[in-house]
Amino acid sequence: MSTNIDHIKEEHHHQPSGLMRWITTTNHKDIGSLYLWFSLLMFFIGGFMALIIRAELFQPGLQLVVPGFFNQMTTMHALIMIFGALMPAFVGLANWQLPMMIGAPDMALPRLNNWSFWILPFAFAMLISTLFFESGGPAAGWTLYPPLSLQGGNSMPFVIFSLHLLGASSILGAINVIATILNMRAPGMTLMKMPIFVWTWLITAFLLIAAMPVLAGAITMLLTDRFYGTSFFTAAGGGDPVLFQHIFWFFGHPEVYILILPAFGIISTIIPAFSRKKLFGYDSMVYATASIALLSFIVWAHHMFTVGMPLAGEIFFMFTTMLIAVPTGVKVFNWVATMWKGSMTFETPMLFSLAFIILFTIGGFSGLMLAITPADFQYHDTYFVVAHFHYVLVPGAIFAVIAAVYYWLPKWTGKMYNETLGKVHFWMTTVFVNITFFPMHFVGLAGMPRRIPDYAVQFTDFNMIASVGAFGFGLSQLLFVYILFQTLRQPVTAADKSWEGAEGLEWTLPSPAPYHSFDTPPKVD
Amino acid sequence: MNRLSILLIIMMSSVSSFADWEVNMPRGVSPTANAAYDLHMLIFYITVVIGIIVFGVMFYSIFHHRKSKGAKPASFHESTTVEIIWTVIPFVILVGMAVPATKTLIMMEDTRDSEITLKVTGYQWMWKYDYVEDNVSFFSKLDNKSNEARQLGSKIDVNKVDNYLLNVDNEVVLPTDTKVRILLTASDVIHAWWVPEITGKKDAIPGYINELWVDIKKPGVYRGQCTELCGKDHGFMPIVVRAVPRQEYVKWVSLNQKNRVADKSE
Numbered sequence: 001m002s003t004n005i006d007h008i009k010e011e012h013h014h015q016p017s018g019l020m021r022w023i024t025t026t027n028h029k030d031i032g033s034l035y036l037w038f039s040l041l042m043f044f045i046g047g048f049m050a051l052i053i054r055a056e057l058f059q060p061g062l063q064l065v066v067p068g069f070f071n072q073m074t075t076m077h078a079l080i081m082i083f084g085a086l087m088p089a090f091v092g093l094a095n096w097q098l099p100m101m102i103g104a105p106d107m108a109l110p111r112l113n114n115w116s117f118w119i120l121p122f123a124f125a126m127l128i129s130t131l132f133f134e135s136g137g138p139a140a141g142w143t144l145y146p147p148l149s150l151q152g153g154n155s156m157p158f159v160i161f162s163l164h165l166l167g168a169s170s171i172l173g174a175i176n177v178i179a180t181i182l183n184m185r186a187p188g189m190t191l192m193k194m195p196i197f198v199w200t201w202l203i204t205a206f207l208l209i210a211a212m213p214v215l216a217g218a219i220t221m222l223l224t225d226r227f228y229g230t231s232f233f234t235a236a237g238g239g240d241p242v243l244f245q246h247i248f249w250f251f252g253h254p255e256v257y258i259l260i261l262p263a264f265g266i267i268s269t270i271i272p273a274f275s276r277k278k279l280f281g282y283d284s285m286v287y288a289t290a291s292i293a294l295l296s297f298i299v300w301a302h303h304m305f306t307v308g309m310p311l312a313g314e315i316f317f318m319f320t321t322m323l324i325a326v327p328t329g330v331k332v333f334n335w336v337a338t339m340w341k342g343s344m345t346f347e348t349p350m351l352f353s354l355a356f357i358i359l360f361t362i363g364g365f366s367g368l369m370l371a372i373t374p375a376d377f378q379y380h381d382t383y384f385v386v387a388h389f390h391y392v393l394v395p396g397a398i399f400a401v402i403a404a405v406y407y408w409l410p411k412w413t414g415k416m417y418n419e420t421l422g423k424v425h426f427w428m429t430t431v432f433v434n435i436t437f438f439p440m441h442f443v444g445l446a447g448m449p450r451r452i453p454d455y456a457v458q459f460t461d462f463n464m465i466a467s468v469g470a471f472g473f474g475l476s477q478l479l480f481v482y483i484l485f486q487t488l489r490q491p492v493t494a495a496d497k498s499w500e501g502a503e504g505l506e507w508t509l510p511s512p513a514p515y516h517s518f519d520t521p522p523k524v525d
Numbered sequence: 526m527n528r529l530s531i532l533l534i535i536m537m538s539s540v541s542s543f544a545d546w547e548v549n550m551p552r553g554v555s556p557t558a559n560a561a562y563d564l565h566m567l568i569f570y571i572t573v574v575i576g577i578i579v580f581g582v583m584f585y586s587i588f589h590h591r592k593s594k595g596a597k598p599a600s601f602h603e604s605t606t607v608e609i610i611w612t613v614i615p616f617v618i619l620v621g622m623a624v625p626a627t628k629t630l631i632m633m634e635d636t637r638d639s640e641i642t643l644k645v646t647g648y649q650w651m652w653k654y655d656y657v658e659d660n661v662s663f664f665s666k667l668d669n670k671s672n673e674a675r676q677l678g679s680k681i682d683v684n685k686v687d688n689y690l691l692n693v694d695n696e697v698v699l700p701t702d703t704k705v706r707i708l709l710t711a712s713d714v715i716h717a718w719w720v721p722e723i724t725g726k727k728d729a730i731p732g733y734i735n736e737l738w739v740d741i742k743k744p745g746v747y748r749g750q751c752t753e754l755c756g757k758d759h760g761f762m763p764i765v766v767r768a769v770p771r772q773e774y775v776k777w778v779s780l781n782q783k784n785r786v787a788d789k790s791e
Contacts, residue, residue: 061683068757148714235732278602308735341599343592365572374629377725381752446547449752452760
């Protein structure tokens with residue numbers, strides 16, 4: 001092992017050290033780590049905002065913040081969690097894993113890789129700085145619906161420019177992922193032999209390239225409406241406020257799958273590893289992922305059933321949305337079939353993956369309910385929707401990221417985390433996530449609208465429970481950080497193949513993996 | 526036995542005193558709200574059954590196919606037949622959901638043959654109501670008591686405020702057993718008009734006129750709220766609909782027509 005480390009040092013003696021090493025790095029592992037640490041930081045900033053929201057909602061009446069600031073918190077919480085915590089986390093995992101999984105030395109476009117990360121800190125510094133403006137940060141919701149978003153203060157151009165930067169960063173990252181996967185696979189690794197995580201990321205990258213420019217277009221039109229006298233979205237000037245919603249959700253729905261497809265890839269990697277059995281229905285998993293991606297471009301208007309579309313439009317979007325249940329169902333059934341007659345053990349990554357399957361499926365069920373247009377007229381913009389998308393994003397996407405970190409941490413660092421603490425982290429997280437988000441179904445059905453800082457007294461009890469859960473969830477994540485640092489302080493002891501049932505090229509490398517993963521490509525049969 | 530019945534009574538009474546623990550959508554008082562409720566319950570029960578089956582199989586596997594119980598992994602990893610079956614079955618179930626959903630949707634969107642028309646205009650942060658045929662028109666906003674209590678640091682116990690945040694100065698009055706067409710628009714930003722027990726919501730959008738219809742079957746007071754983020758006081762623009770029998774409505778109209786005309790002449 002030590003020879004391995006010497007080897008790394010020798011090979012890279014010309015590299016700058018200290019801060020400059022991280023600023024100038026073109027190495028996929030360094031950049032992957034940057035992405036992951038950045039994502040963790042954003043997760044805590046966005047989480048802190050969520051706790052401000054939950055503290056205010058602990059009881060009816062306004063105790064802590066004024067409504068305007070409350071709206072800034074809901075808006076920023078969403079923007080930071082989506083663009084700052086989740087997307088960078090998945091890009092970080094892609095950076096670490098893709099070259100190792102396909103037998104490549106690094107990503108195809110290393111300088112582009114550096115650039116796509118280093119855009120992020122600037123974009124978020126600008127976004128978060130708007131909170132300190134006299135007129136405050138953005139308060140029209142992360143969806144930025146005009147005409148309300150056009151009423152915003154000075155923050156608006158800064159928010160839009162930072163979203164442009166984030167979009168550029170994502171597109172550069174996606175180009176890199178596609179170039180890497182299509183050009184740098186080990187000899188013999190045909191497309192249908194690629195690890196499933198690689199497949200999900202390839203499809204996600206295409207979604208990013210298709211969706212992000214649409215967002216850029218929509219927000220640029222907002223900008224010209226506000227500052228250059230156009231009226232794309234202003235009714236008084238002949239524009240159409242609903243047009244923005246159509247364009248936004250044409251980006252927004254693929255965006256949702258950008259956040260969940262790589263998570264599917266992670267779960268499809270971890271479940272077979274701890275079931276000691278090959279993934280059931282690899283081919284149908286690939287086809288299901290591709291179908292979900294294609295469907296994501298023809299379902300967007302289910303986010304806006306209440307805008308008064310023609311009946312034919314409502315029926316079309318209801319049917320296409322319901323169709324998504326088919327490929328998603330295939331995935332869940334395949335996971336269950338993978339476990340069936342396996343030989344399972346329940347280490348932390350597996351526990352998070354099992355919780356993912358159950359809780360994500362619950363979020364899928366509420367998604368199916370929301371797809372039913374006549375019922376959606378009742379659910380729309382209530383806490384039922386908040387419960388739904390938090391179920392698919394928190395015990396969905398975030399659980400997958402956490403599972404991936406526990407699963408690959410020994411490969412990245414050569415060090416094993418403390419299994420007992422990992423399990424404690426899992427149980428605390430899973431219990432609190434349900435205490436937080438399950439009651440939101442109830443208050444939503446009972447009639448509590450979302451995005452309100454204060455509520456009628458009959459919603460008090462479940463809101464109190466949700467707030468308690470939220471603080472518990474937040475505290476549990478401090479344990480996660482503790483586990484990470486405790487692991488990093490240990491000596492290198494992890495085996496090359498850290499898990500008995502793990503499969504894939506990354507486990508043929510030493511732990512920690514060498515700086516340039518594969519100097520000579522491995523042969524895959 | 527005695528003790529048990531006492532315990533039961535205590536439990537029952539505590540359940541009723543916690544009527545606030547409402548976990549489900551309220552049953553409606555109009556055909557559209559009832560249809561939404563029925564559909565909601567139908568889909569919910571279907572998902573519960575699917576959930577029990579899928580999670581049941583999963584937990585069986587978790588308990589029986591674990592290494593600590595000496596389970597040896599099988600080697601199967603695909604079966605075209607099985608995969609086709611679990612693609613087709615969900616599809617069939619979805620068709621079964623889509624049929625009633627589409628019927629309900631067509632019923633909900635049919636605003637023909639309405640007897641009166643109510644125009645609702647969203648403002649930041651109040652509603653304006655125009656009774657198109659009956660020439661009555663007024664603004665409706667959060668009542669003063671709630672408005673005082675909701676201020677940051679008001680020190681007023683909101684639990685003691687009558688219908689906190691769900692009370693208005695001027696109620697909408699609608700006749701029961703009458704098909705009422707509701708037209709929705711807005712003057713500044715997008716709002717959404719929602720009274721769960723009588724109808725699902727629809728957006729009130731500047732430059733648009735959207736349509737809804739209601740036919741309230743039971744007299745009573747029904748409360749709702751704006752449900753599209755419309756700025757800082759989005760949470761403070763409630764809706765109150767008082768449904769009264771036809772004759773009473775006619776009386777209310779004649780009274781208010783006069784009042785408004787008198788107001789104008791002042």
